[in-house]
Amino acid sequence: MKRYYYRARPVKKGKWNREISVYEQLKDGRFYHIGTSFVNTGSYRGDRAIAAQILHDEKGYQWAEKAGTHYELKRKDISIIELP
Numbered sequence: 712m713k714r715y716y717y718r719a720r721p722v723k724k725g726k727w728n729r730e731i732s733v734y735e736q737l738k739d740g741r742f743y744h745i746g747t748s749f750v751n752t753g754s755y756r757g758d759r760a761i762a763a764q765i766l767h768d769e770k771g772y773q774w775a776e777k778a779g780t781h782y783e784l785k786r787k788d789i790s791i792i793e794l795p
Contacts, residue, residue: 716742717762718794728752731761733769734794745769756782762791
């Protein structure tokens with residue numbers, strides 16, 4: 712199973728108030744930064760959905776809307792884990 716990690720933190724950058732960063736853990740234990748997105752929490756579908764969107768944009772993984780409230784990757788062999 713392929714694992715990706717994301718970290719969400721509050722920021723104040725223009726109209727954005729949340730930053731979501733996605734990382735991949737390399738075999739030697741280091742984290743490789745894949746992408747970052749700044750969002751306005753008034754109009755987004757959750758941290759995990761933004762992480763899935765970053766993976767879609769950067770790695771080309773397909774995603775699908777689930778229950779009209781959030782997005783998930785279609786592949787079941789990929790896990791997205793939140794970092795504290």
